Amino acid sequence: MSDLSLLERGYSQGLPDVPRISLVGLDDATWTDLINLAVSERTVGLLAHAAQLDLIEMTEDQRDELVARHEEAMRLCLVLERAALEVLNTFAAAGIDARLLKGAAIAHLDYPDPSCRGFGDVDVLVPSSGYEEAVRLLVAAGARRRFQEVRPGFDKRFGKGVCMLRPDGVQIDLHRTFVAGPFGLSIDLNELFEQFPVVRLGGVDIPVLTREHRFLHACYHAALGDESPRTTALRDVAQLILRSDLDLVDARRTARRWRAEAVVARAIQLAWNKFGLTASSEVAWAQNSRPTRFESRSLAAYVGPNRSYARQMTAGVHAVRGFSAKVAYVRTLVAVSPDYARIHDGGYRRRLSRAWASRPRRG
Numbered sequence: 503m504s505d506l507s508l509l510e511r512g513y514s515q516g517l518p519d520v521p522r523i524s525l526v527g528l529d530d531a532t533w534t535d536l537i538n539l540a541v542s543e544r545t546v547g548l549l550a551h552a553a554q555l556d557l558i559e560m561t562e563d564q565r566d567e568l569v570a571r572h573e574e575a576m577r578l579c580l581v582l583e584r585a586a587l588e589v590l591n592t593f594a595a596a597g598i599d600a601r602l603l604k605g606a607a608i609a610h611l612d613y614p615d616p617s618c619r620g621f622g623d624v625d626v627l628v629p630s631s632g633y634e635e636a637v638r639l640l641v642a643a644g645a646r647r648r649f650q651e652v653r654p655g656f657d658k659r660f661g662k663g664v665c666m667l668r669p670d671g672v673q674i675d676l677h678r679t680f681v682a683g684p685f686g687l688s689i690d691l692n693e694l695f696e697q698f699p700v701v702r703l704g705g706v707d708i709p710v711l712t713r714e715h716r717f718l719h720a721c722y723h724a725a726l727g728d729e730s731p732r733t734t735a736l737r738d739v740a741q742l743i744l745r746s747d748l749d750l751v752d753a754r755r756t757a758r759r760w761r762a763e764a765v766v767a768r769a770i771q772l773a774w775n776k777f778g779l780t781a782s783s784e785v786a787w788a789q790n791s792r793p794t795r796f797e798s799r800s801l802a803a804y805v806g807p808n809r810s811y812a813r814q815m816t817a818g819v820h821a822v823r824g825f826s827a828k829v830a831y832v833r834t835l836v837a838v839s840p841d842y843a844r845i846h847d848g849g850y851r852r853r854l855s856r857a858w859a860s861r862p863r864r865g
C-alpha cells in the first residue's frame with residue numbers, strides 16, 4: 503500500500519464503513535513524510551480526531567508528534583477566528599450583511615468537533631452592493647490587495663472577489679460569489695442572503711450560509727478550485743452528505759437552477775474516489791451524470807490541461823444575462839486598466855492575442 507493511500511484512509515476515518523488502520527509499522531522517514539503532508543493539506547485534525555477515537559493505531563511517539571502538530575494548527579485557527587470576528591464586526595458596524603464561509607463555519611457546524619477541520623485563511627461573502635465598501639474598510643485597516651483589479655468596478659459586477667493581506671499576515675478572501683468565471687456568474691447571489699443561520703465564535707453569533715449552500719460552496723471548491731483538489735474540500739463534500747442533515751435533493755435542485763449540477767456531480771465523484779467510499783443510491787446519480795451544453799463548455803475552462811483564469815473569464819460571457827451586460831463584460835475584459843495589462847499580459851496586444859486563443863471554439 504502506498505503512503506498516499508494510507509493517508510487517504512486516515513483522512514476518511516469517521517465516515518461510514520471505513521476500516522481502522524495502523525501506522526505502527528511505519529519507519530521514521532515514512533512517518534515524517536506522512537505527517538508533513540498532513541500538515542500541508544491541513545488535515546492533521548482529521549487524523550488527531552480519528553486517533554482519539556482509536557480509529558487509527560499509533561505508537562506513543564507518533565501520537566505525541568500528532569498532538570503537537572495538531573495544537574500548532576489549532577493555534578493558527580484561533581488566530582484566524584479572531585481575525586474573522588474583527589472583520590465581520592467591522593462590516594456589521596458599516597451595515598454590510600456579510601457571511602462567514604468555508605473553514606471556520608464548516609468546522610463548527612458540520613464536523614463532530616471543530617478541531618477536526620483546519621483552515622489557513624478567512625473567507626467572507628458580501629453582497630455586491632456592499633463589496634466596494636468592504637474593500638475600502640479592509641484597506642483602511644491596513645490590508646492590501648494581493649492582485650490588482652482588472653478594471654475599476656469589474657469585481658463588484660462580475661468578479662469572484664479579492665484576496666487581501668492584513669499587516670499581521672492574515673489573508674482575508676473577500677468573496678462576491680463562489681468562483682470566478684461562468685459558474686460564479688450563474689449563481690443567484692440573492693439566495694445566499696435570504697436565510698440567517700449562525701455559528702457562535704467567541705461568544706458572538708456570526709451569520710453563515712445554510713447547510714445546503716455550504717455544501718454547494720464545498721462542491722465548487724472541490725470541483726473547480728484547484729487543479730489537484732484539496733483533501734479538506736473533498737472531505738467537506740463527503741462529510742456534509744454522510745454525516746449531516748443535508749437535504750441533498752434540495753441542494754441538487756438549487757444547483758440545477760444555478761446551471762451547476764455537473765459541478766456537484768464532479769465533486770461527489772472526486773470525493774468518493776479519493777476516499778474509496780461506496781456509492782449509495784443517494785449519490786449514484788453523480789456517477790452517471792451528463793453535463794448540459796453550458797456546463798460542459800464551462801467545465802472546460804476549469805478542468806484539464808487547458809484550464810486557466812483567462813479561459814474562465816472568456817467563458818463567463820455565456821453566463822452573463824442580458825445583451826447590454828454581455829457587452830459591458832466583454833468591453834471590460836478587453837479594455838482592462840493599463841497597469842493590469844502590463845503586469846499580467848505584457849501589454850494590450852499580447853492580452854488580445856491570449857483572449858483570442860482562449861475563446862470557446864463553439865457557440
